[in-house]
Amino acid sequence: MNTALKVDNLVKTYDHRALDRMSFRVPRGSICGFLGPNGAGKTTTLRIVMGFAFAEAGSVDVLGGGAMSPQLLQRIGFVPEVKELYPFARAGEMIRLTRGFYPRWDYQLEAELLRDFDIPLRSWCTKLSKGTKTRLALLLAVCRNADLLILDEPTEGLDPVASDRLMRLLVQQVADRQVTVLFSTHQLSEVEQIADYMVMVNHGRAVLEGSLDEIRQRHQRVRIVIDNDRVEVPAAFSGWRRDGRFLTGLSHEAPAVLAERFAAAGVTVLDAEPATLKEVFLAQAEK
Amino acid sequence: MYSRSPIAAVFYRHWLELRLQTLITSVAVLIAGVGYGFGVAGTADYFATSGNLTQQVARYEAIRQMGVGPALIPAAIHALVTAFLGLWASASFSGGGFGGSASMRNSSMRHPSAYFTASLPMSRAEVQLTRLVAGFGSLLAVLGLSLVLHVTILLIIRQPVPLFVMAGTTVMAAIGGLGLMAFVGLLTVISSGVLSGLVMYGVVMTLWLTNAGWDRTVDFVQPRASLFGAAVLASAAMAALSAAFARRKDL
Numbered sequence: 001m002n003t004a005l006k007v008d009n010l011v012k013t014y015d016h017r018a019l020d021r022m023s024f025r026v027p028r029g030s031i032c033g034f035l036g037p038n039g040a041g042k043t044t045t046l047r048i049v050m051g052f053a054f055a056e057a058g059s060v061d062v063l064g065g066g067a068m069s070p071q072l073l074q075r076i077g078f079v080p081e082v083k084e085l086y087p088f089a090r091a092g093e094m095i096r097l098t099r100g101f102y103p104r105w106d107y108q109l110e111a112e113l114l115r116d117f118d119i120p121l122r123s124w125c126t127k128l129s130k131g132t133k134t135r136l137a138l139l140l141a142v143c144r145n146a147d148l149l150i151l152d153e154p155t156e157g158l159d160p161v162a163s164d165r166l167m168r169l170l171v172q173q174v175a176d177r178q179v180t181v182l183f184s185t186h187q188l189s190e191v192e193q194i195a196d197y198m199v200m201v202n203h204g205r206a207v208l209e210g211s212l213d214e215i216r217q218r219h220q221r222v223r224i225v226i227d228n229d230r231v232e233v234p235a236a237f238s239g240w241r242r243d244g245r246f247l248t249g250l251s252h253e254a255p256a257v258l259a260e261r262f263a264a265a266g267v268t269v270l271d272a273e274p275a276t277l278k279e280v281f282l283a284q285a286e287k
Numbered sequence: 288m289y290s291r292s293p294i295a296a297v298f299y300r301h302w303l304e305l306r307l308q309t310l311i312t313s314v315a316v317l318i319a320g321v322g323y324g325f326g327v328a329g330t331a332d333y334f335a336t337s338g339n340l341t342q343q344v345a346r347y348e349a350i351r352q353m354g355v356g357p358a359l360i361p362a363a364i365h366a367l368v369t370a371f372l373g374l375w376a377s378a379s380f381s382g383g384g385f386g387g388s389a390s391m392r393n394s395s396m397r398h399p400s401a402y403f404t405a406s407l408p409m410s411r412a413e414v415q416l417t418r419l420v421a422g423f424g425s426l427l428a429v430l431g432l433s434l435v436l437h438v439t440i441l442l443i444i445r446q447p448v449p450l451f452v453m454a455g456t457t458v459m460a461a462i463g464g465l466g467l468m469a470f471v472g473l474l475t476v477i478s479s480g481v482l483s484g485l486v487m488y489g490v491v492m493t494l495w496l497t498n499a500g501w502d503r504t505v506d507f508v509q510p511r512a513s514l515f516g517a518a519v520l521a522s523a524a525m526a527a528l529s530a531a532f533a534r535r536k537d538l
Contacts, residue, residue, distance in 0.1 A: 047478075047538075050402075050405070050406060051405070052402060052405050052537070052538040053537040054535060054537060055538065069410075070408045070409055070410050070413075071408070073406065073407065074408040076300070076406070078402075078406040080399070080403070082399040082405075084398065084399035084400050085400050085403055086300075086303065086400050086403070087398070088302070088303055088304050088306075088307065089303045089399070093303055096299070097296060097299055097300050097303065098407075099296075100293070100295060100296025100299060101294070101296045101297075101408055101409075102406050102408075137403075140403075234290035260398035267337075276381050
């Protein structure tokens with residue numbers, strides 16, 4: 001796999017173990033959803049990738065250039081979890097300032113986004129609404145013409161129209177310029193809408209990684225009926241819920257394999273169909 | 288103000304951060320300049336009539352040794368104003384480059400905009416050092432404005448102008464301010480913004496409000512090559528230390 005970002009065995013401890021051998025890859029030219037419950041380690045991972053914090057162990061390779069450096073930062077667009085900008089600058093000044101650092105600045109895109117996002121250029125950053133701050137932070141990241149966009153909850157505070165505009169913009173960036181996008185979110189619908197790759201994290205480590213199609217194929221929602229209380233549920237069968245004799249859960253084994261496995265125990269597989277992303281997420285989050 | 292050079296862009300960033308404090312301090316310089324004129328005229332008359340000059344001369348030994356003669360009073364009052372201004376301005380202009388200036392910090396460890404700054408294609412050391420240079424530039428500008436204003440006022444009120452001594456005092460105040468800013472920059476890196484702000488204001492208040500502190504401040508701004516060299520070296524050492532710490536510190 002041609003990777004834009006490689007994270008290997010990151011360990012980071014604050015007052016608790018925030019990252020516990022976090023490892024994953026992000027393919028070049030993909031839109032990668034970075035999912036996980038609160039406190040799973042998403043923001044800590046992104047901060048280490050960006051060079052804001054340092055890991056106790058492990059390594060990061062960004063765009064094949066090793067750990068983050070000022071040279072690599074020329075090729076990165078970043079939106080942090082908290083979208084606060086300079087309290088001493090106006091919105092227009094933030095744009096002028098950021099332009100100065102990026103020779104590949106996309107003026108046309110800037111003009112389009114200024115129109116679409118309705119950013120008041122003369123307003124002080126402290127006076128902007130939460131949504132406008134987010135839109136400005138996104139403009140500052142996307143217009144850098146970066147090779148890799150790292151966005152920490154980019155749609156937080158955005159109304160549905162702006163959120164949809166952003167989603168379309170990201171897809172357009174990938175289609176036009178082969179940009180790689182890594183975005184963390186709690187919105188599964190956003191991942192389903194635009195992502196083609198997904199990394200799910202929990203308890204400081206990546207628990208699921210792959211293309212969305214792959215993940216959907218790997219996870220089946222299976223319904224079985226059991227005659228015997230002593231039937232053991234295989235490990236591959238997770239997030240199950242019991243309702244009398246019926247058991248419903250997710251499996252990453254093919255229905256035929258499951259049927260064969262359960263047949264010996266006198267269990268019947270009633271049906272199996274691809275799981276939704278939400279079901280996969282909930283099953284992983286419960287582990 | 289647009290530029291494609293990261294160095295020009297980072298200085299533009301620092302200018303945005305410093306412009307309000309620079310404006311406020313410049314207004315203060317103008318007000319202090321008027322006071323300087325009244326002070327020199329009134330004090331010169333007072334010392335001339337009271338014969339109290341000997342006591343003051345003892346306080347400004349370094350200036351006196353420069354042979355200013357009848358220009359001692361204008362030089363001494365310039366030293367007083369410049370010492371006060373140097374402390375105030377360097378406190379206002381200090382900062383680490385990752386957030387607001389020291390006087391603008393909120394109660395959090397760092398202003399959240401630090402992440403935006405850190406995402407720009409500059410090393411942390413570059414951000415810190417250019418911020419120190421920008422703060423020093425603003426300090427030089429306001430102290431220079433003060434010097435020009437004081438000289439002009441002396442010419443207007445027909446008092447002797449000890450230009451060399453006054454310029455030396457201004458340079459010493461600037462170098463002392465640089466040292467204070469480098470110290471705050473170092474504190475900002477190794478501790479929180481709140482602590483560095485508290486320590487800075489603690490230091491400034493101690494120098495302003497205690498007799499010993501104020502005497503040392505006034506003593507410092509009197510031109511002496513050895514003190515100048517020591518302050519430059521100390522500032523450079525603190526700036527280098529800040530840059531070294533910044534390389535491996537979590538934001």
